């Protein structure tokens with residue numbers, strides 16, 4: 108799970124790793140990417156807390172347990188008709204989530220990160236792998252919008268390894284962009300921008316999940332109560348007395364929410380801050396991880412680039 112959370116590893120990589128460790132797969136001695144994916148999808152090992160609740164709730168999965176059971180201690184399970192929960196894409200209407208009576212051991216943030224990666228399922232192509240550049244997968248052609256690949260080859264004249272940029276649209280013969288910038292220049296200027304950004308922003312505190320989970324659950328509870336009360340106001344004929352009562356309740360809930368938010372801010376303030384990241388000192392994989400978390404796309408034009416930041 109920890110290995111897969113890295114943006115550069117594929118399901119196949121993990122399969123090969125497991126096979127190399129002589130750890131047999133479910134149906135044979137080898138692990139297929141598909142069987143690795145199923146293990147990562149399985150919520151049995153994740154510590155179910157408020158974040159896991161939100162994840163499944165947003166997917167539209169039917170959740171059996173009350174909110175208070177999401178205390179960050181137990182693993183969970185998805186049940187549903189065959190195919191509804193085992194396929195790559197979850198058929199949320201046919202699935203039900205329940206918390207198990209066994210302890211979870213994987214932090215929800217890590218588990219959810221892996222789910223997000225599976226959801227987007229980035230495929231890694233052969234001579235365009237992340238090994239060639241930490242920007243692979245982020246660059247798009249400014250002309251046709253297809254991805255821009257970085258290829259590596261040995262120059263015949265002097266045996267030097269060189270890297271070139273090539274728009275994938277070239278294969279379809281309808282894009283004639285000829286990027287004049289070298290990949291080294293592009294990496295350099297993106298690195299500069301990321302350094303500036305990291306310089307400006309304060310590092311986020313380590314989130315102490317156990318300390319804030321209770322609080323987060325309470326906040327969800329309040330939001331749901333508010334929605335319910337609003338529903339009552341909207342759908343039923345209610346007497347003025349009831350309206351008065353509901354308004355009072357809403358006010359109370361808002362007040363409590365304000366207090367909780369304040370409390371949350373205080374907890375965050377007291378948390379430990381991680382050391383500042385010096386971008387240029389990172390290795391390729393970490394550079395890639397940072398670039399992917401801040402950048403949406405690097406648009407490559409003939410003689411310039413433009414950066415699209417994540418919102």
Ligand SMILES: [Zn+2]
Nearest residue numbers: 248251274282
């Ligand atoms: Zn193109």
